[in-house]
Amino acid sequence: MSKTLTEIAELLKNANNKVQLIYAFNGTGKTRLSREFKHLITPKGEEATDPPVLSRSKILYFNAFTEDLFYWDNDLALDAQPRLRIQPNSFTDWLLAILRDLGQDGNIVRYFQHYTSNKLTPHFSEDFSEVTFSLERGDNESSGNLKISKGEESNFIWSIFYTLLDQVISTRNVPEPEDRETREFDQLEYVFIDDPVSSLDENHLIELAVNLAGLIKASPTDLRFVITTHSPLFYNVLHNELGLNKGGKKEGCYLLGRLDDGSFDLCVKYGDSNKSFSxxxxxxxxxxxxxxxxxxxxxxxxxxxxxxxxxxxxxxxxxxxxxxxxxxxxxxxxxxxxxxxxxxxxxxxxxxxxxxxxxxxxxxxxxxxxxxxxxxxxxxxx
Incomplete structure (x- = not known):
């Protein structure tokens, strides 16, 4: 039966599953679904309450809009060196303050270099509002500031989100809230991840899926995940790593399709084979x-x-x-x-x-x- 994206988001919200894994072709509506889901978790009216219920308190999400918060300042007219700026808003201000105060910039660099090159080094400004990149040659010399590729940029943004997610889970796993190094994540209920990094080679994509599955398995039981992807390989690795292939499980595994009339359907995906997505x-x-x-x-x-x-x-x-x-x-x-x-x-x-x-x-x-x-x-x- 055809549904709107809002109706599909409601189905996902009402499902009693730790993880919901969704495959869809590019252009089907994965990113829009993530937005609809976010609006269900924190309706706009809630943010007008006193005190306001900010969306980040209940849901963290990674999608194309996350990447849009980062943009290049080339300033070619003044011959300035390129830098990646971070669009200031309530979310990025909060995110960067959290990562800066918890000293997570080193972990961001480590994750980024793992998926790119250990010589390609990000440098955060003191206030974390911009990032420059250099190629360290190992002889105490560097290339000066570089503009990295679009794929490397996507990897960097994912590294920031992954570092945050790692911090969220390690913090929430401290049993007593008063013992946690921050209380910012106490009310978090959902993490929605839409196609993390599409530019990775197969080996790194598999590794990313394995690492993400490890974080999910280590997370507290009351933190739920919705993951959408267009990659059969990424889907299949997550499916197996999360144990969704055991005991004939099929709950929480879906195929999202878009119909000719603009509506959508969400079909249960049986089994762990990715061939039917190929x-x-x-x-x-x-x-x-x-x-x-x-x-x-x-x-x-x-x-x-x-x-x-x-x-x-x-x-x-x-x-x-x-x-x-x-x-x-x-x-x-x-x-x-x-x-x-x-x-x-x-x-x-x-x-x-x-x-x-x-x-x-x-x-x-x-x-x-x-x-x-x-x-x-x-x-x-x-």
Whole structure:
């Protein structure tokens, strides 16, 4: 049944789960869901009470809006060296004051260098309002201030959030509130994390997922987590590290989808296999929907070819055409007609005829029915 993001946020809020893990393709609405969830936990009216209930008291969240709080001051006109500034607001002022007062800048640097380079060094200003970066060469010389890449910047921002989360959990694990080094986290109920770092290589992405799962497992029972991601690998590692694959568990594991009318659905994800999230299954579903609706277009031949290529690569065939039915050359020519760019400007390729549209169905059915790879997928997604 279709739902609004607000309704899905309510389902997540009302669920009695320590961790809720959600997979969704990019552009589906993960970031907007995090905002809707935050508004449910701390409605705007609560912040107007006396004393105000600030959102950070009940929920911490990491998403694209978190990254937007950091921006570069290049000041090229005055030939100043680049620096990463932190947008001042009630949240960043609180965050940076906490990390500064607890002496956490060293941990931020350590986490950041672990995922990038031990020579790439952040330097916080005295008031933590800006950061410069240098490349330490190991001979008491540095490169001067550098502007780091977008991927490195994302890693740095995640390192700040991860350091905060680590501090939250270690603080909350002190049984007696009066013995804690800060009382700032006493009322915290939820942590919402949307796609932490998309620029990591697979090894570091796995390590990040393992480390995050370790923090979650070490956290107090009354602190709950919602994690969304577009990465099958990140999802799968978290699923296994958090023990969601034990005893046939499926509660708290979801697939978020966006429907044609702009509404959404949240389907329970069974099992720990990430294969049903992979791009190849998305291609198959797109083709099946077009065939069922009688809406096969030229670009569906490109998707079909892509699907054959991925299957051939997985099964070890040197050419994707080896998977085609008996009259391989004829079928390959037909696919190539719709997937190759014209070499002359006055050439045009007509839209598929009804017979050619039927060819898409025939070749898709052939691929699914004749290769154990797809038959295994059928069994795992059933």
């Amino acid at each position: 791009y190849h299954l998305h291609l198959r579903q797109t083709l099946e929907q077009a065939i069922a609706a009688g809406q096969v277009q030229r670009y569906h031949f490109t998707l079909l070819r892509n699907l054959y290529e991925k299957t051939a690569s997985f099964l070890g065939y040197p050419q994707w055409s080896a998977l085609l039915p008996d009259d391989k050359q004829a079928y390959m020519n037909r696919i190539m007609q719709f997937t190759s760019h014209s070499t002359l400007s006055n050439e045009s390729v007509t839209e598929p005829t009804p017979q050619e549209k039927q060819t898409v169905k025939l070749l898709l059915d052939h691929l699914v029915a004749n290769y154990g790879y797809w038959q295994q997928e059928e069994g795992q997604s059933a």
